[in-house]
Amino acid sequence: MKYISREALQTWLDRLANDVTLIAPRLVDDILLYQSVSSAREIVLDYTRPKMSAKEVVLPSSEPILFVEKRGQEVSLTEPSSGAQIIFGLRPCDAHGIAVLDTVFVGQEPIDLNYARRREAITLIGLSCPQMREDCFCTSMGGMPNDPTHFDVLLTEVEDGYAVNTVTDKGRTLVDHLNLEEIKGEPAEPIINETESVLAQEHWPDLFADHYWDLLAERCLECRMCAYLCPVCRCFDVQDQVTQQGISYSKYDRLRCWDSCTGTNYRVVAGGHNPRATKGQRLRNRFFCKFHYFPVEYDHSGCVGCGRCIEACPVNIDIVEVMRDISRAFNASQISNASPDAEKGVTA
Amino acid sequence: MTEFTLQDQIRDRAKQLLASEQVKCVIGYEHGSRGQVRPAFIHQINDVDSLVWNQGCTHNLVTYLRDIKGTFGSDEHLQRVAIIVKPCDSRALNVLLAEKQIEREHIYVIGVVCTGIVEGAGYAGQSSDKLQTRCVRCSDRVPVIYDLLVGEPTHPEITDDYVDLTELEAMPPAERAAFWLKQYERCILCYACRQVCPGCYCSTCMFERDDSLWVGIAAGVKEKEAFHLGRAYHLAARCIGCDECERVCPMELPLSLLNHKLAKEVQRLFHYCAGDEPSQSPLATMLAEGEEFPA
Amino acid sequence: MSEPRVGVFVCHCGTNIGGVVDVPAVVEYARALPYVAHVEGNLYSCSVDGLSSLKQGIHEHRLNRVVVASCTPRTHEPLFKDACEQAGLNRYLFEFVNIREHCSWVHSHEGDVATVKAIRLIRMGVAKACLLEPQDEAESGVIPEALVIGGGIAGMTAALNLARQGFHVHLVEKEAQLGGRLLQINRLCPTDIEAYDLIKPIIQEVEDHGRITLHVSSMVHEVSGYVGNFQITVAEDGEKQSFDVGTIVVATGADVLQPVGLYGYGQFPNVLTQLELEDRLKAEPPLITGAVLINCVGSRIPERPYCSRVCCMTSLKNAIQLKKLNPDAQVYVLHRDLLTYGVEFERYYRRAMKAGVRFLRYNLENPPQIVGRGRAENVVVWDALRGRELHLPVDLVVLSTPLVPASDNERISRLLKVPLGESGFFLEAHIKLRPVEFATDGIFVCGTTRWSADVSESISQAYAASTKAAIPMRMGVVTAEAITAYSEPSFCTGCGTCVVTCPFNAI
């Protein structure tokens, strides 16, 4: 492992900001967000979790996926291109989130070319968390605050500088010419929270019909913040937007935009039928998606334990609490499996 | 009177209401997963003791009446809910009553005298000793509508009701425009502000219709601005100033400023304060004798 | 509805538009607009040629939307809509663009600017046209009864004309007696018959007519509804009565200006208005030796700039009457311009000259002076033609004052939701094309309530207005505007605000 001093890091980041689009944690009106920066000065290196995940970089909240140009009866279609981007200061949970998105968009045929194009030009330089926040639970979801797995390069703070862990070839090309020295000693282990037990995915269907979901959803506001803050939630909507229209010449953008399964009309089909008509059904989908559908479809949990939804939810729908409730309910049902009360809900 | 006894009174009445089957549910507050307060829906007497009342009870529970609208049943099988309201929340009831979104006989209102809610309420580890801005300027500490009043009425002195607007109002227009654009830019269009608002009860928001002429699907600053201005205007003379929209905003947009400004102008122009009574918004009524705009 | 194919017809309107706006350039531009399948310029789009070209265009180019850029829809929209319909196109697929009143006429010195603006307006029109959808007009019945407001010569004529055609008429007169202004008038020019002789049989017929319900000493108190189905409440001596009618004719007449403070009026007992003189002539004709009749008293001045049209003839008439009573009397008519239009009145003027009435022109800079002690004794006037001052001894001065809007006009205008013009008279839908109608369907206007008119004009207008009013009643149905508001159930929250808001109780 190599070592980089704080000063050298600043210089390096300044150069990166100059050469490519550098995205890093930056304060925007007192809110920490991953946004593009023009110099190292803007970057916040202190340990905090940006309000939004870095999902926006790989899957923007709205992006054109196709440009349509129509001249008379001649139509031409162009796909957008994407420039090189480096995300610096990415937290391991966010890198984990991007890794899950990679699984969804490029890990399975047919791949999403638009995502692939952008993703390929992105390099991830991470920053370990020295300590988990109270609402963090990445360790329960297979992560670690200093997990290098999903990065190209991971920095970990040591005295006077950072330990540089170069993970991939992509990272190596970036770091090699810095001529860094070998580090002396090991960086300290992060302080971690107690691990939550997560109910195995195959048991979740047992609790699908439980009354629990309706009761949980009673206080849900059906906003979309949990999905939009989530590093993994990837549902999107597609629509065309006219940018110019005429009989001889027209231009349209096909846009894809974030969407969320908690929205009331998310699942409504043409004609008005809504197969997920109740709040409970919609909120249940959110948790089943993360803990059952994702594992089934992508062999990977749909939650990375970043804790953002826990922090942000204004009505305290707490994913850790849900995990605990579900585990408890499952265990209870296992114990009293044959008892006549088994059909009752979790809260009964 | 201490808060403890207010909480006891609430629990007592909730028990009575559920025991006598006067209501099928009591909407109130309980402790959340990490010490914060969260909305509670109590269906069974056994659960009543989880109801709490303290200075962290920030949520405007009236917004949940939207979800159970239409499930009340016919008059013979009247299914009522009891709801705990603070003075500010109670004004939202009046707005909904005026707009025929709820019927008075469907709800049992437990009005609580309120001494103010603290900042950071509703979020884990954020609670402070400081009162929320809306509470500092709140002059009516007694609900305007209730079946049971809990607590002793107090009448605090309020100095300047619109002090929060002063800074912005003093800015030159261009600076003001820049200020707001910077705010909108942060918006992620999660619609939490709309969803938490008791006044935003349209089944399909006009800014989210597939054929919307107002806002495209893109998440650009123009779309965000149109949404926020449109929403603020739709709430003009209807917003009761619970500021929940601002509290829930994950991007911390100062949405209450817009609403508060409109409330100020509605008061100045029409001498009307939303929620005082279950009355029509002045924007829906005719000019009074001698009233003439813009002349 | 298939993809729009818009036809754009740009009218030169002779030089009205073409003289300012570069129409060929506009036509060229319009070709490139979205969904525009055909563009042409017309000299006059509203002419027979223009209309047939429009219809041909619809067929040849399979147009499913039509935009005409010409004058104002307030006059010509029905014409073009009809043309579209005749060519098999639903009339609601027509869009009007106003490039004359709103462009060439108001930017007439800036051709380039006006051209660009015309282009903008047409671009807007085409964009809107693309969104138009065909509509079906609903029909509703017409109550075969009419309300005529005003029991003067115009109102009575209108009422009789309708009643004779078989329609029931409610005639509302605010005075206790029918007849209106004519009751005050002595004789009528140019035949000099007695006004009462003219009006007596008419009053009789109205009073006796089985299909006319008279409401005298009455005011219209409330009006609601729409063409074919108006609900009327009349207050008769404070007692209210309601009935429904299909159409309304307004014939409420005008007031005569009282020239208080002008030419010694109110100061000298022998300074009279024409109406007061007529009253005198009826009762005990005065024998006078010297009379001066002054025209344009209180009219054609900055605060009342219009010519009242009938006063010249009135003063001719009364001058002749005075001359008849005493052929030796010196009778002068002081005028600013003498307006004796048409065949009859010019002859009447000659008759007055022959009778020895003298005419003098004065101007506003040197208005006539009335001098005397206790009564007018002399009129001092600057004879503009001869360029000298004249002193005319008089024992009578008569002032010709204009008709002014009736004091009730404002109230009636609000009641019926029909507009008043700048001078305070009622404003018809179009001065040339729709002279006896209001823009509001089913309401018509005639007589001096609209503008100064003499008896024969009032009668002509009354026939015109009542005949127009008879059309929907004869047809029995009116087609209602197809574009009306409706509530979309999937968006409705049931707040009920629309119900409270609608003043027509339509929801």
Next chain:
Amino acid sequence: MTPYLGRLVGKKDLGTDIKLLQVELVEPNGKARFADYRPGQFAFVSALGIGEAPFGIASTPSGNGLLEFGIAKVGSVTAALHSLEVGEIVGVRGPLGNGFPMDEMKDKNICVLGGGIGGAPLRPVIRDILDQRSDYGHLTILWAARNPSLLVFTDEYDLWRSAPNTELHVTVDEGDEEWKAAGGNEGLITQLLETIAPSPENAVTITCGPPAMLHFVTLTLHELGFSLDQMWTTLEARMHCGICKCGRCNMGDKFVCTDGPVFRQDEVAGFLETYL
């Protein structure tokens, strides 16, 4: 996610607000991609400038070489597709989804049940069977709609009827006067199904229609002795990618776009979520 360009070469009315669009692909790679596809597969059709929506392909590769889609006007995209004129360009993305396992059905008696616009994706099934008539057993077609104007492919009735070993039965929920005068069946498709009562012996059923119809047809078939693994259906869901990315079309852990849209009823019954 980029569609192939196609030209609208034909457009005809199938019923009230239902049209058949015929598309000829213009690019060689588009043609190649659509050289073969199975009955029951679907494709996204773009009205450029408005958006795209998924439709079951109503043609077979063996046909006239054109891609055909039966499209009911229900939203902005379908309205825009309806308004296109012949000669205009559309986008086509596909073929997507699994399609019906025609091989498994060989030598079996087949009962096809189509309701309204749900008949469109069944047409290639019927065509395929008729094309290789001897490969399959008896074919019973039950064709239904709410009213006569919503029955699709009525001009192919004769062709179907005249095919060997094939029967067609048509019903409408509510007939108009003409329908009644001609003695047409009235009533729900389930009633018709009870009357026809096809034997479950060596048989499979293929159903497509609105959710409520699928539900009740399944019940009736069950009563007639069909087991769930004999019944096939094709489901619809709101979706935006067709390639399992947009996350919208899941029914529990199944994605309609890639796990479907064709499912055997026993799979559907095992879904965590119902399509109802």
Next chain:
Amino acid sequence: MSEHTFQPRIIAFCCNWCSYAGADLAGVSRLQMPADFNIIRVMCSARVAPEWIIKALLNGIDGVMVLGCHIGDCHYISGNHRAAKRFVLLKEMLAFVGVHPDRLLVDWVSASEGRKFQTLVTEFSKRVKELGPCREWQVEIQTPQR
């Protein structure tokens, strides 16, 4: 964009019954006025949705006029009452988000007030010109090529 080349873009919503006719009368009377405005005919001043104005002013329009019948003369009895109330409030809101309140003008023009229409348009255009562009905007019509 420099001050003297700035051509404001103004929308004038005119009610069908009074103000549109007033504008017609201005035309018939050949009253000259600046050409920066486009009239959109609406059935009533109350038909003008506040969202339209917000959208216009935030999307390249520099000034919006809403002209209706005089109070008491509304064809729909009380439409203009509501317009009056709505827009006075909208102005305050727009001002608060940095759009100068002078960019929205609400007034009453009767069918006989051609001159008033001319005066309003002329003065409004002048005022908006002083204020400059409301937001950065793009498209301008090219003078057509012949």
